[in-house]
Amino acid sequence: MWTQQEQQELTQILKKYPADRKMSAVLPALYLAQREKNWLTDEDIEAVAEALDISPTHVHSVIGFYTLFRKEPTGKYLIQVCTDLPCALRGAEAFYQRLCQRLGLSPPGGTTADGLFTVEEVVCIAACDKAPCAQINLEYYENLTDEQMDGVIEQLRKQG
Ligand code: FES
Structure with a gap:
């Protein structure tokens, strides 16, 4: 292997x-x-x-x-959005729902048909004051807007 x-x-x-x-x-x-x-x-x-x-x-x-090791099929890009309470108070839940919709996924998330993205909710990733926030393959994205997230997704799609 x-x-x-x-x-x-x-x-x-x-x-x-x-x-x-x-x-x-x-x-x-x-x-x-x-x-x-x-x-x-x-x-x-x-x-x-x-x-x-x-x-x-x-x-x-x-x-x-260790939660970072995964036994379920996972997209090339793992998008983890914090929807824990402090982030929820800054709109993270609605942000997450919209992200799922735009990727054609139903909450609670999942993997896109092309296998490129897996989206899931997580609890605190220690960026509470910068919500909505996400980790994509452990890289931090903070103070996200829908438009910024679209740009990130587009960029990752180009990278394939
Ligand atoms: S509660 Fe979301 S990063 Fe802390």
């Missing part, structure tokens, strides 16, 4: 850990496995387990602990 490039990177990652402690590399290995498509298949999880000489169950347990 690893590409040649990923295999090289995995080898570099493993060099940072003692040979009998390969399991310590589980987070960077999972990050590498997820990087290209933004989520982890069972095949990815088994490949990580095999590379680190641990069980797939162990890898699953790590994934279950």
Whole structure:
């Protein structure tokens, strides 16, 4: 499952850990496995387990602990909009609903038919005073307007 490039990177990652402690590399290995498509298949999880000489169950347990690892099909761009109370008071819920509509998704969100965008609501991302705010693949976007969000989406579509 690893590409040649990923295999090289995995080898570099493993060099940072003692040979009998390969399991310590589980987070960077999972990050590498997820990087290209933004989520982890069972095949990815088994490949990580095999590379680190641990069980797939162990890898699953790590994934279950970290919300940034995803086991469901996810778009290339993961748009996470905070709709927690402080942001809701600044219009984040309505902003989120409009974003879903413009991407052809029904709340509570989901993935666009072309697989490019996954949209979901999240709780506080520590930008409460700059709502509406979002993370797109962990990059922050703050004080968003519908027009700005349209521009960001258009830009990401161009990047493909
Ligand atoms: S409540 Fe939305 S960023 Fe804190």
